[in-house]
Amino acid sequence: MKFSELNLEEGVLQALDAMRFEECTPVQEHTIPVILEGKDLIGVAQTGTGKTAAYLLPVLNQLSKGGYPEDAINCVIMSPTRELAQQIDQQME
Numbered sequence: 001m002k003f004s005e006l007n008l009e010e011g012v013l014q015a016l017d018a019m020r021f022e023e024c025t026p027v028q029e030h031t032i033p034v035i036l037e038g039k040d041l042i043g044v045a046q047t048g049t050g051k052t053a054a055y056l057l058p059v060l061n062q063l064s065k066g067g068y069p070e071d072a073i074n075c076v077i078m079s080p081t082r083e084l085a086q087q088i089d090q091q092m093e
Helices: 010-018 026-036 051-064 082-092
Strands: none
Touching (some): 026 051, 051 082
16 A cells, blocks of 8 residues: 555655655554544554554654644654664654
8 A cells, every 4th residue: 555545644745755755564554544534542563563653653743733732742653662762763753
């Protein structure tokens, strides 16, 4: 499935295009639509399969819609280790 087939905001799609990301990985294809509907889920997949982007893209999509105070915390992502937190931060950038 292509990212353009998901219900993502144009700004998110443009950012994905700039990074040359066109096709979802299987974990992204199955989780992003569920998360965009506001549902909870648990996903398990091997390292390098796109799990982080699978939840970051819906978060960025929601934040890109606006309506949130710019001087406030709008999202909290918890990580069990400092190393994983650093990896998540790198992917967010």
